[in-house]
Amino acid sequence: MLAFCNVTKRFGNITALDDVSLEIAPGEFFGLLGPNGAGKTTLMSLAAGLRTPEAGTVALDGRPVASGASAARRALGLVPQTIALFPELTADENLRIFGELQGLRGPELRTRIDEAFTAAQLTDRRHSLVKTFSGGMQRRLNLVAALLHRPKLLLCDEPTVGVDPQSRNAIFEYLQRLNRGGVTIIYSTHYMEEAARLCSRIGIIDHGKILALGTLDELLVQLPFEDEITFPVDPATAPLVARLAAEGEITAVDGMHRFRPRTGYPLSAFFALTESLNLPPRLFVSQRPTLEALFLHLTGRTLRDA
Amino acid sequence: MFWRAKAAVAITFLVPIVLIYLFGHVFGLYRKDSGPVGIPIAVVNLSQEPAALKLIEALKAEKAFRVITTRDLGNGATRPLTEADVRAGLHDNWYRYALILPADLLPDDAFGVRMKFLFNPRNEIEAQTVNGLLQKTVFSNVPQLLGQSLQKRARRFLGDERFERFNRTIANTLADNFGGDREKIYQQAISGDLGFSELNRTEAGKTPAPPPGLRRLDAAPAPNGPDAQSQSSKLEGQKSAAAPPQDQKSSTDIFSQMVKIETEQVAGKEVKNPMAARLVGGYAIMFLLMAVSASATTLFEEKNSGVFQRLLSSPVRPAHILWARFLFGVILGLVQITALFCAGRVFFGLDIFRHAGALFAVALSAAAACSAFGMLVAAISPSAAAANGISTFVVISMSAVGGAWFPVSFMPDYIQTVSKFTLVYWSVEGFTDVLWAGRSLLEVLPTIGILAGIAAGVMAVAVWCFNRGKLFD
Ligand SMILES: Nc1ncnc2c1ncn2[C@@H]1O[C@H](COP(=O)(O)OP(=O)(O)OP(=O)(O)O)[C@@H](O)[C@H]1O
Ligand SMILES: [Mg+2]
Numbered sequence: 136m137l138a139f140c141n142v143t144k145r146f147g148n149i150t151a152l153d154d155v156s157l158e159i160a161p162g163e164f165f166g167l168l169g170p171n172g173a174g175k176t177t178l179m180s181l182a183a184g185l186r187t188p189e190a191g192t193v194a195l196d197g198r199p200v201a202s203g204a205s206a207a208r209r210a211l212g213l214v215p216q217t218i219a220l221f222p223e224l225t226a227d228e229n230l231r232i233f234g235e236l237q238g239l240r241g242p243e244l245r246t247r248i249d250e251a252f253t254a255a256q257l258t259d260r261r262h263s264l265v266k267t268f269s270g271g272m273q274r275r276l277n278l279v280a281a282l283l284h285r286p287k288l289l290l291c292d293e294p295t296v297g298v299d300p301q302s303r304n305a306i307f308e309y310l311q312r313l314n315r316g317g318v319t320i321i322y323s324t325h326y327m328e329e330a331a332r333l334c335s336r337i338g339i340i341d342h343g344k345i346l347a348l349g350t351l352d353e354l355l356v357q358l359p360f361e362d363e364i365t366f367p368v369d370p371a372t373a374p375l376v377a378r379l380a381a382e383g384e385i386t387a388v389d390g391m392h393r394f395r396p397r398t399g400y401p402l403s404a405f406f407a408l409t410e411s412l413n414l415p416p417r418l419f420v421s422q423r424p425t426l427e428a429l430f431l432h433l434t435g436r437t438l439r440d441a
Numbered sequence: 442m443f444w445r446a447k448a449a450v451a452i453t454f455l456v457p458i459v460l461i462y463l464f465g466h467v468f469g470l471y472r473k474d475s476g477p478v479g480i481p482i483a484v485v486n487l488s489q490e491p492a493a494l495k496l497i498e499a500l501k502a503e504k505a506f507r508v509i510t511t512r513d514l515g516n517g518a519t520r521p522l523t524e525a526d527v528r529a530g531l532h533d534n535w536y537r538y539a540l541i542l543p544a545d546l547l548p549d550d551a552f553g554v555r556m557k558f559l560f561n562p563r564n565e566i567e568a569q570t571v572n573g574l575l576q577k578t579v580f581s582n583v584p585q586l587l588g589q590s591l592q593k594r595a596r597r598f599l600g601d602e603r604f605e606r607f608n609r610t611i612a613n614t615l616a617d618n619f620g621g622d623r624e625k626i627y628q629q630a631i632s633g634d635l636g637f638s639e640l641n642r643t644e645a646g647k648t649p650a651p652p653p654g655l656r657r658l659d660a661a662p663a664p665n666g667p668d669a670q671s672q673s674s675k676l677e678g679q680k681s682a683a684a685p686p687q688d689q690k691s692s693t694d695i696f697s698q699m700v701k702i703e704t705e706q707v708a709g710k711e712v713k714n715p716m717a718a719r720l721v722g723g724y725a726i727m728f729l730l731m732a733v734s735a736s737a738t739t740l741f742e743e744k745n746s747g748v749f750q751r752l753l754s755s756p757v758r759p760a761h762i763l764w765a766r767f768l769f770g771v772i773l774g775l776v777q778i779t780a781l782f783c784a785g786r787v788f789f790g791l792d793i794f795r796h797a798g799a800l801f802a803v804a805l806s807a808a809a810a811c812s813a814f815g816m817l818v819a820a821i822s823p824s825a826a827a828a829n830g831i832s833t834f835v836v837i838s839m840s841a842v843g844g845a846w847f848p849v850s851f852m853p854d855y856i857q858t859v860s861k862f863t864l865v866y867w868s869v870e871g872f873t874d875v876l877w878a879g880r881s882l883l884e885v886l887p888t889i890g891i892l893a894g895i896a897a898g899v900m901a902v903a904v905w906c907f908n909r910g911k912l913f914d
Binding site for chain 1: 745746747748749750751752753754755756757
C-alpha cells in the first residue's frame with residue numbers, strides 16, 4: 136500500500152532519513168519505534184506528502200505521494216505529533232472545519248462528527264473551546280480529527296503523549312477497532328510497550344535508519360537470549376549471583392539483578408537452585424525480553440536516554 | 442541563547458532610536474528652520490498695481506510656499522491663472538490654497554486692500570498654518586499697499602495736477618530741510634512708500650516703538666514716510682490709519698481692519714469636522730495594518746501547532762492557505778474600517794453615506810493593500826516574534842511618513858517623496874478625497890488603482906517569498 140524506496144531526507148547537514156526502504160501492506164498496524172530525533176516524524180511527513188525526499192521515492196498505491204492528486208490525499212489521514220487544532224474555536228467548530236476541508240457536507244458531516252466525539256469520549260465537551268481542554272482531551276480530539284473522512288491509511292505520530300492510562304487504553308481500542316475494520320495504520324512511538332501491544336509489525340528506527348523490521352517475535356529472536364529474570368540486589372541473593380555467573384549473563388541495573396540465561400539453560404534448573412538456597416519465588420520475575428532490550432542490543436543505548 | 446538575547450536587547454534599544462530619528466525627519470526637526478516647506482499656492486493677479494507684484498514676490502520669498510501664477514498650456518506655453526482655473530485646481534487638489542488679487546485690489550471707493558483667499562481644507566492644521574503665513578506675508582507688505590491706496594485716493598481727491606504739485610512741494614521741502622535727493626523722495630512718496638515698510642522692519646520689542654507723527658522725523662534724518670503719513674491724514678482724515686502703531690502687533694491689528702481678505706472654502710464645504718476625515722482614515726489604516734499583520738503572524742502559530750500539516754495532508758494546498766489568510770485580512774480590514782467610520786460618524790459627524798460606494802471602494806482597496814502587507818511581513822519573517830517586530834516597526838514608520846497622524850505637506854520634501862511609496866499615504870488620500878473633498882467613485886479611481894496595484898504587487902512578492910521560505914517546509 137505504502138512503499139518507501141531508498142528514501143533519504145536531509146535538513147541542512149542533518150540526515151533525518153538515511154536510505155530507508157519500507158513496504159507497508161494493506162491492513163497492517165505498523166509500529167515505528169525510535170527515540171527522539173530518530174526520524175519518525177520525518178518519515179510520517181514524507182508518507183503524507185508534506186515533504187519531498189532528496190533521494191528515493193514514496194509511493195501510495197503505486198503513485199508518488201508528493202505529486203498526489205486530492206484523491207490520493209483523501210485516502211490518508213495524518214495525526215500530527217503536535218495538537219493541530221484551532222485553540223480559540225470549540226471542538227465542534229474544529230471538526231466541522233477539518234471535515235469540510237475534506238469535502239464532507241451536511242448530514243454526513245454531522246454523523247461523522249458525532250461518531251468522532253463518541254470515539255474520543257468528548258461528546259459532553261464538544262461545545263467547549265479547545266484551549267480549555269486538558270492535554271489528554273486535546274490529544275483525543277487531535278486523533279479523531281484525522282479520521283472524519285475515513286482514510287484508508289492513518290498516520291499516527293505519537294498520538295498518546297501526555298494521555299492518562301485510561302484514555303490511552305480507549306485510544307488503543309479505538310485504533311485496533313479501526314484496524315480490524317480494514318484501516319492501515321502507521322503508528323510512531325518511543326514507548327516499546329505500545330508498539331509491542333498494538334502493532335502487527337514493528338520497525339525500529341534510529342538516526343534515520345531502520346535497524347530492525349518484523350513482527351515482535353521476529354524481532355526478539357534477534358536477541359541472543361530468550362528469557363530474562365530479575366531479582367533484587369540483596370545479601371540473601373548474593374550466593375545465587377555467584378552460582379549463576381556460569382549459566383549466562385548477569386548484570387545489576389537499578390538495584391535489580393538481571394539474569395539472561397545462556398541458550399539451552401532450563402528455567403527448571405534455575406528454580407531448583409533458588410529453592411535449594413531457600414529464596415522465595417516471589418523475589419523473581421521472569422519475562423520475555425523486551426524491545427527495550429533489543430534496542431539496547433542494537434544500539435548500545437536504551438530507548439529512554441538515546 | 443546569549444546571542445539571541447543580545448540581539449533582542451539590541452532591537453529593543455535600536456528600534457526606538459531609529460523610530461525617533463525617523464520621526465525627527467518626518468516632523469522636519471533636522472531642518473534649521475522648521476515649518477512647512479513648498480506648500481503650493483496659486484496666485485491670480487488681476488490687479489494692475491505694482492504693489493501686487495511686490496506681494497507676489499514676497500510670497501515667493503516665503504519658503505513655506507511654492508507660488509503658482511501661470512497655467513501650463515502644454516507645448517511649453519503658459520498663461521496667467523484665472524479665477525476659474527484655480528477653482529478647478531482646488532477642486533482637483535493640484536493645490537489647496539489660492540490667493541486672488543482682484544482688479545480692485547485697492548478699491549477706489551474705500552480705503553484699504555481687498556483680496557480673496559480660496560482654500561480646500563484637506564487638513565485643518567495645514568489650512569491654519571497657511572492662513573497664518575499668508576497673513577504674515579500680506580501684512581508685512583500691506584503698508585506698501587496702503588500707501589498706494591492713500592496716494593491713489595489723494596490723487597483722485599486733489600486732481601492729478603494738484604496732487605503732483607503737492608507731492609513735489611513736500612519732497613522739495615523735505616529735501617531742502619533735511620537733505621536728500623528731491624526726485625527720489627518724490628518717487629517714493631508717489632509710490633506710496635510712506636515709511637511703513639521701514640516701520641515693519643523694526644522688530645517689535647527690539648527697538649523702541651517709533652514715536653508718532655513728525656517726531657519720527659526728528660529722530661531719523663530724511664525719512665519721508667511719517668511726513669507723508671501726516672500728509673495723508675490731513676487729506677483723508679484717516680486718523681486710525683495714519684496714527685503709527687505702537688508696536689508690530691497693534692500695527693497688524695490696525696492693518697487687519699483695513700485689509701479685507703475674503704475667505705472661501707472651496708471644497709468639502711459640508712464637512713462638519715474636516716480634521717476627522719484624516720484622523721479617522723489615518724488611524725483606521727494604522728490599526729488595520731496592525732490587526733492584519735497580527736492575523737498574518739498566526740500563520741506561524743498554525744505552522745507550529747501542526748495545523749498546516751493537517752491541512753496540507755488533506756486536499757488543501759499552500760496557496761489555499763495563503764489566499765484564505767489574505768481574504769480574511771481583507772474582510773477583517775473592511776469590518777474594522779467600517780466600524781471606525783461609523784464611530785467617526787457618531788463622534789465627528791463624518792458624512793460616510795453620501796459617497797458610500799466610493800468610500801467602500803477605497804476601503805476595499807486599502808484593506809487589500811493592508812492585508813497583502815501583512816502577508817508580506819509574514820512571508821519575510823523567520824518567526825512570529827520577528828514578524829511582530831518587523832510589522833510594528835514598519836507600521837509605525839509608514840503611518841508617520843504616510844501622513845496618518847500628520848499632514849504630509851508639512852514634512853520635508855524627501856519625506857514627502859518617500860510617503861508616496863507607502864500604502865498609508867494613498868489610503869489616507871483616498872479617504873480624505875471621498876470624505877472631505879466629496880469626490881465621486883470615478884474621481885478616486887486613480888487612487889483605488891494605485892492601492893489595488895500595491896495590493897497585487899505586494900501579494901505577488903509575498904507569495905514568492907512564501908514559496909521560497911520555510912513556512913511550508
Ligand atoms: N524542519 C526541520 N528542520 C531541520 N531539522 C529537522 C527538521 N525536522 C526534523 N529535523 C531533524 O531531523 C531529525 C529527525 O527528526 P524527527 O522530527 O523526524 O524525529 P522524531 O523521530 O519524530 O523525534 P521525536 O520523537 O522527538 O518526535 C532530527 O535530528 C531533527 O533535528
Ligand atoms: Mg516526532
